[in-house]
Amino acid sequence: MRILVTGATGTLGSALLPALVKAGHQVRALSRAKRESRGNVEWVWGDLISDAGIADAVRGVDAVAHLATSGRKGRGAVDVPGTRMLIAAAREAQVPHLLFTSVVGTGSAATAYLRYKREAESLVAGSGLGWTVLRATPFHEWLDRRLGELASLPALPVDRSVPWQPVHTGEVAARAAELLSGGPAGAVEFGGPQVLGTDELVSTWLRARNLRRPRLPVRFPGRRYAVQRAGQFLTDALPKGRITWHDYLFPPPPALSDDFASEHTASPTSPANQPEQDPDLHVYGGDEGYERPTRS
Ligand SMILES: NC(=O)c1ccc[n+]([C@@H]2O[C@H](COP(=O)([O-])OP(=O)(O)OC[C@H]3O[C@@H](n4cnc5c(N)ncnc54)[C@H](OP(=O)(O)O)[C@@H]3O)[C@@H](O)[C@H]2O)c1
Numbered sequence: 558m559r560i561l562v563t564g565a566t567g568t569l570g571s572a573l574l575p576a577l578v579k580a581g582h583q584v585r586a587l588s589r590a591k592r593e594s595r596g597n598v599e600w601v602w603g604d605l606i607s608d609a610g611i612a613d614a615v616r617g618v619d620a621v622a623h624l625a626t627s628g629r630k631g632r633g634a635v636d637v638p639g640t641r642m643l644i645a646a647a648r649e650a651q652v653p654h655l656l657f658t659s660v661v662g663t664g665s666a667a668t669a670y671l672r673y674k675r676e677a678e679s680l681v682a683g684s685g686l687g688w689t690v691l692r693a694t695p696f697h698e699w700l701d702r703r704l705g706e707l708a709s710l711p712a713l714p715v716d717r718s719v720p721w722q723p724v725h726t727g728e729v730a731a732r733a734a735e736l737l738s739g740g741p742a743g744a745v746e747f748g749g750p751q752v753l754g755t756d757e758l759v760s761t762w763l764r765a766r767n768l769r770r771p772r773l774p775v776r777f778p779g780r781r782y783a784v785q786r787a788g789q790f791l792t793d794a795l796p797k798g799r800i801t802w803h804d805y806l807f808p809p810p811p812a813l814s815d816d817f818a819s820e821h822t823a824s825p826t827s828p829a830n831q832p833e834q835d836p837d838l839h840v841y842g843g844d845e846g847y848e849r850p851t852r853s
Contacts, residue, residue, distance in 0.1 A: 559583040560737055561614055561652075563605065563643065564624030566590070568698050569658060572730035573622060574598055580734050587614050587625070605639030608646075615646045620654040620737050623681075633673030640677040644684045654741050656689040656733060657681040661722075661746055662790040663692065667781045678744070687741030693729045694722040694748040694792060697805040704762045712773040713763075717756050719782055722791045724749035725800035732796070746794035751801055758802060765806035 560577055564570045565586035577584050584598045587610075592600035603610030605625055615621060623643055627635040640657065647655055663675040681688045700723050707713055724747065732747045753761075756772070763770060784790070 558619040558738070559585060559617060561585045561587060561618045561621045562624060563587045563603075563614075563621070564626060564658075565600075567624060567626070568696055569726055569729055569733075570624050572726045573624065573733055576727075576730045576734040577622075577737070580738055582734075582737075585614065585618060605635045605643060608642045611642060611646045612649065615643070615650040615652055617650070618652055620656065621647055621652055622733060622737055623655060623657045626658075629668075629670045633669070633676070636673040636677045637680070640680050644680060644686065647686055648684065652686060654687040654689070654737070655681060655684060656691060656737055658729075658733065659690050659692045660790075661692045661694050661748060661792045662784065665784040665789045667784040667789075682744075689736050689742045690744045691729075691733055691736060692744065692746045692792070694724045694790065696726045696729065697723050697749075697800075697802060698726055700758070700802075701762070701806075704759065705766075708766070708768060708770060710770075712771040713759055714775045714777075715755050715759055715772045716775055716777045716782065717754055718786050719755045719777060720752050720785070720788060720791060721755065721758050722748045722752050723758070723802045723805075724798045725805055728798040728800060746792040747797065748792040748794065749798045749801070752791055753802060761803055761806055 560582050562570055562573055562577070562584060565574060565584075566588045570586070574584055574586060578597045582597070586592075586598055586600050587603045588600060589602070589604050591602050594600050601610060601614045603614045605611065606627075621643065623640065625635050625639065627633065627639070644655065657677060659674045659678050660671065663671050663678060666672045666675055678690050681690055700721070704713075729747055732745075736742050736745060759772060
């Protein structure tokens, strides 16, 4: 299949392109930046606010994966008017399937972003095209970035009553690729493997980033957190992701092939096994008599 991906340069888009290529599809990737096409990925220029390039981008494709978003601060410009323009172009080009990515919890309409996403979902469902709305829980990368921003504070505010279900972007991409191959599926949810309290989420992150911050117990005010506290941003839908927050933060070392191991294992005569003969290595004594060769 030939598939147009909007938002192809984003967090999810960057994971979806290789997943689609791996599944044997031809990918047309949309961006507002000009990029060089390579292999099975053809880059096209287009803007979902001005509508420039969109009619050409949808021409001749079997499906559109619409991931582009103007984000939480973008006042829904890409999510609502942009989706409306994309639908008009896709109808004109008679595209059989439009997959739109959204967020678990749009039904709550608890924030402006969720309301924009819900409105866009309705446009997609009423488009007359074959459609899929894939609602995902927060991506690991997004939470990682949010916590990175909060870490500039002297203490991290932690509301223990707020649950999270983070999901790995690669697994959302794999689910999207599967849905694109399978054809229109209606509304589908996809969440991470575990529900974590904010305390566990934050303490695992602090350990992984090697940071120490006092945690300030708080109760976040407002409707957004009341809705989240009530579990409306969680999903029981199956299948769900398998990669946990802990796995994402502490990825296992890559498995070595036998060839790699034999090439990289130091021989008995190599300096790595005889630190006292290597002028680049110094041996420092540890508190408990532990000695470790360390490069200066
Ligand atoms: N982040 C999360 O935790 C999360 C969770 C659940 C669902 N989702 C959904 O997953 C989808 C992808 O999210 P993401 O986090 O991967 O997004 P992202 O990293 O913020 O990327 C946004 C993308 O939108 C494109 N874009 C922005 N304005 C545009 C415009 N005017 N015209 C065309 N393209 C435009 C950007 O492309 P260029 O800059 O190259 O033009 C970029 O590739 C969204 O629908 C989002 O709602 C996200």
